[in-house]
Amino acid sequence: MLFSAFLAVFVHSSSMAQEHKVTGTVISAEDNTPMPGVYVVIKGGTTGTTTDANGNYSVNVPGTDAVLFFSFIGFVSQEIVVGTNPVLNVTMEPEFTQLGEIVVTALGIAKEKKALTYAAQTVDAGALQESRELNAINALGGKVAGLDLMRSNAGVGSASRVVLRGNRSIAGNNQPLYVVDGVPIQNNTFMQTYGEGGGLTSSDGISNINPDDIESLTVLKGASATALYGTRANNGAIIITTKKGISKKGIGLEYSLNYSIESPVILSKFQNTYGQGASGIYQPVQEFDWGPPLDGRQVEHWTPDVNSPKYGTTYSFVAHPDNLKDFFQNATNVTNTLGLTAGSENVQAYFSYTNTNSKGIIRNNELKRHNFNLRITSKLSKRLSADAKVTYYHHQINNRVSTGDDFYNPMRAILRQPTNISTEEAQTYEYFDNSGFRLQNYWNPHSNGGENPWWMINRIPAKETRDRVLGMASLKYELMDGLSIQVRSAIDYASDAYAQQSYTDTYTIADRGNFRTYKSLNYELNNDLLINYNKTFGDFSVNVSAGGNLLTQEWLNTSVNAGSLLKPNLFTFGNAAGLSASEDGATKKLNSIYGFASLGYKNYLFLDLTARNDWSSTLPPENWSYFYPSAGLTWVISDMIKSLPAFLTFAKVRASIAQVGNDTDPYQLAPQFTFYQGGANGYASRGGTQPATDLKPEITTSKEIGADIRFFQNRLGIDFTWYRSNSKNQLLGVSLPVASGYNSKFINAGNIQNTGVELVLNGTPIKGDLTWDISVNWATNQSLVVKITDEMKSYPLTGRQWMTTTIVREGEEFGLILTKKFLRNDAGRVLIDPNGKPLVSDGQTEPGGTYNPDWIGGITNTFTWKAFDLQFMIDFRQGGMIYSFTEANLSSDGFSDYTLEGRDGFVVDGVMASDGSENTIEITSEAYWQHLGGRNTPTGEPYGYDASNSRLRALVLGYTHNFKNFPLRNLRISLEGRNLFFLYNKAKYVDPNLASGNSNVQGVEGFGLPSTRSIGMNLRLTF
């Protein structure tokens, strides 16, 4: 239907307007050398090009009144009226800020940054490529005001969680929409877990994008910026523009190599004074370090292998403080990228291939990744141009690291290895009994929850693969000067597979072996049409667009689990003692039409208006159509009033208001009776969610004001934004009393209010041979739960976790953490029970802070001297809480250093609950920490830490050399370090910026991998 719509337009067209070709060379004022890669775009349009390796460009403009923008990171952008001259050479002046920069906004429309009515921050693609991380999006941390980035701790290929301007959705997704070359892409996480319970968290969709293909990346934070993307951009959008081919002679080639080594940053502190056992008694089967002193006494060896020479012998009872360190290896990342560009006047191609090989700090945790990208842009006729792109992505991740209290998590095993057991001996993780069965060599055979950590990384092999194809094709036809129509079709297809084999004798979880597979297919098709009209009438400029989008999403998940194996260690489904399979899937359609108008007056006053209507298949018929508008105004004071003081270079103020609607998941409207295996004929059960028959779309309303002021010829600039968003009618699956027959029902409720301030400060304190640029960003956001419903004052974000429950509660900040705390008297003294132990709350009922930071920020300093540059970035995250389930376990098992205190007895500071008298009853630290910690419902209070921290996030030292008259035109080599050290970390035992998974449940970690310190080099050769 879409294509025929295009044809209809195409056939009818008979415009004869004069097209005009402009060519030229762009050179740098710095050294008068040609500048490749300069972005050349027709103002107000969606077409543009980049200069070739020799700084040449060629572009067809609609007429002589067309305006070309020239833009390059680090240089003053220029705006030039084409006129009649077919040759337009441009000299670019370096600058530290991007005044006059072109920003690619919603629907791929290029806009002058000064005309924007909302905050947008662009990040240099170089930041993604140098000092790189496996997940390109991680490079944004600390760089963008109001962007809160949390990494998850699942080893190589971990997902991240990006939140712009605070959490606003109670039950849904809080991450932004990613848009690549004008088309939204999926950012789903195939397997997702949360909190201290843990499990597997896969890579996220955005990590599939190759940083080497990225030309520029713009963060659109507010609803105003993203109103045109609708529903899915409710949380802001990150707009990625990828590279295109350029017209030039011969083939341009770029090669880069990135190599880095990572080492774990171990923050847990262990005691090395006491060994395995309980109550001071050595017991080889214990998984605690509450045993006798490690004084070198001879103790019975632990191995259950009767054929081992160690069996029945004794060994020296001494500490092995490096057990954890020895368990890890240094991680390595090697990335090779080859980029090719070629092009004639009418057809340009860009091809790239990137190969990534990573080894994690956990042995056998590996990632292999291939990115292929081919993009062809062409001018099919004078007025018809085409843009087509195919991206193929493949990864294989071996032995993805499970998180939290999941029994598959190897961290859980190594952290709990008694210190008297040496790595060397533990590394003999298996043996064969007399009948030839492979058995685990472990100190507590058949333990419930304990395993030999080396068995876990060798005998529970898992393989995860993802294949993803992103395809895009668009055709654009210029009907007449300033009027164009574009049709585009884009597909995003991803196939995920996970297969895990557990060898027989993997205690509790797979005593009899196990083989399981998960598969997932995700498909998204976007068809859109955009009509754009762009014209200047005297003092007024008009840019109007209208269009529509048809979105289809489909997913299918299947899992097959061989519960136990008949023949040990033969991993086929035919060998299953009990086989179960499940399947789930859904389809969703979202149809949209939208319109957009930007009106300019004398190039200093701009008014933006947008409107969008969505039709979502997930909502009931009476509510499936919903409309939402936005409006914004920008006033560039410095362009209007020419008599401003000389020190004031640029000043603008802006204001906007916007609404964005949101729908829900498929299949919420009808009752559901499910069937499952059991009994003679199967079991049936009614679903737990009460069908919602009158759901309304969710609406977020945002207001934003801001100012952008620059002084002293751009040596100093301040960008300030204040915003407030209110998300109402949220679709909540609210909990019902389970006796009502339903666990939950969907209602429209809530008013989550996010209010915040963002500040970006840029300065150039020193300019000359040595230049020092400094960029500071700072943001604070408060997420306030204004209301849930009249009756409902609080709402859980998920089910109960071992140690914490995260809820939203009226009148409080979003993401309140409930946990168990000490009971205290009015004077705040801890109450003590008759046994001398502190009394704690019965359940997770006590508020223990939120996970939201009070503020986040970053400082980036860049020094350039001749061909050298040095950049370092410090990030900050202040406030919020992090609860450590790891410490709750390490302390109760006697591993933490602080458990040394009171081993022979101490008196807990507190008063007797019975009569208020001072506590005098002595208990051991063993009794104390076992009372508070442990796996089952530990008391969170002693394990909750202030998450404030700051660290040297990145350091890059680079050298660039330009060659003249040599095939190699440019060489850049840089040394880089990431996550080098903490300036401070109040949560001393954990890295508070690492999360268990990327869901809405944050503020708690459980047996996570430590963060890593990385040091590497990057080499880039341009031919």
Added chain:
Amino acid sequence: MKTNKLINILLSGLLVVFVFGGCTSDFEEINTNKRVLAELDQATIGNVYAATQFNGLMQGWDFQTSQNLFSDLYSQYYSNWQTKFQTDRNVLNRDWLGGAWSGFYGQAGKNMEVILDATDPAVSPGLEKQYALAQIWKVFMYQRITDYWGPIPYSQVNNAENTVPYDSQQDIYADFISLLDAATTMLASYHGENAYGTNDQIYGGDVDKWITFANTLRLRVALRISKVDPARAKTQAEKAVADGVMETNDDNAIFQTSGNENTGGWNALCIMLPWNEFRMSASMESVLKGYNDPRLSAYFQPAVNDGEYRGMRNGLSVVQISEPQRHYDNISTMSPRWATYANIGKTPVEVILASEAYLLRAEGALKGWSMGITAEEAYNKGIEMSLEYWGADAATIAAYQQSMATPAAVSDFDSPPMTNIPVKFGSDPATQLEQIITQKWLALFPDGWEAWADRRRLELPKLYDIMVSDNPDVPVGQIMRRVGYVPGEMATNKEALDDGIVKLGGPDKANTRLWWDPPLK
């Protein structure tokens, strides 16, 4: 002219956009989930009933957080071996109980009402048998739940509202009797017929067996209320016996398991045993070994390390559990019937056995009720049925009934014998009652729900004290009287819960007695 043409083109383009934008004809089809049924057709009612049997027995993943960590320990069938589990030391872990609560209401409770709505003769005539069988099963499963907590949501379950009121236990028990009356009256017209067929995993749909089950359940209910409402208890017990309770092991209600842990329908103990979390209790060791009870090897197996049957005391501190003599390989685990994972879909679950019916009659007869049998006869029949069920031959049974052996001392903490009664029926009523309840405790194994209820009602059997209590409300020497309400109810049904606590008549603690459990005079 050119401009007009262009405008036409634009408008037609926009029109197309609007048409496809508003094209919603396939939306309802797209938003229909074809992997589920949107309506409960008549053919599916039996499948829901089948699920309700499994879930009503709490054999699902909530088995541990309902039965195993609470009543199984408070009836001292087992002792806890996990250092980190505190319920054996009388700590009310409300989070675990939350799993039990939502496991029950979220599955069995909900689906029971679905069945009753779908088979209500007033709405769907022709499904009377199905309706009656559901009513009987409803009584069975709710008795366990109210006997854990006291007042619970009952009469207005499945109201789909934000609040579900609590009913007093007195009202709930009154309704149990009404339901049994209604069901047995209705079923009287269907002798020899079948309902639910193979979806009934207990009796294969045999209506007559269900009538006997209902009468036996009535007898159980009657004795439960015998302290608080003796007159009604007597009437109900006598009616039950007159109408016909279970008399042979052929009458036994036994849930036939199926499947594996990835499906439903299994025996939960077979999943749990390899986790090594609990072991034979010292009380079990004292009685089974002292009596040289043939059920010893049916229930337990010798310790791995030395081949001896050995239990351990309840309520051990973390330190005590960790002592090497109590390593799980030094203590008896359950017999291979349950301790073998492969039996997960083979080992059946005992629901109510004829042995219990006789021992209930023995207690009734001791009270002077007309039980159609003397207390001693009923006592010996109860023993006979139980031993026969667990595989003993007639000679062994006869010898056991006459045995003067008494419970043995236990090595764990050098504990003296649990009590001094022999098997042979005694002469004074106090001994007789202790014997009846001790034998009932043995016969009910492994049904901790029922055994803990008897222990609260009669302070029998005379189980060992726990070693350590971590709950100041229930110190060593006292017993747990109930379990506590759960965080989910505090969060979602607070108002109703507060009213429930008023109906409980005491604080929401473990030492508050239930309605049927006033102190013994």
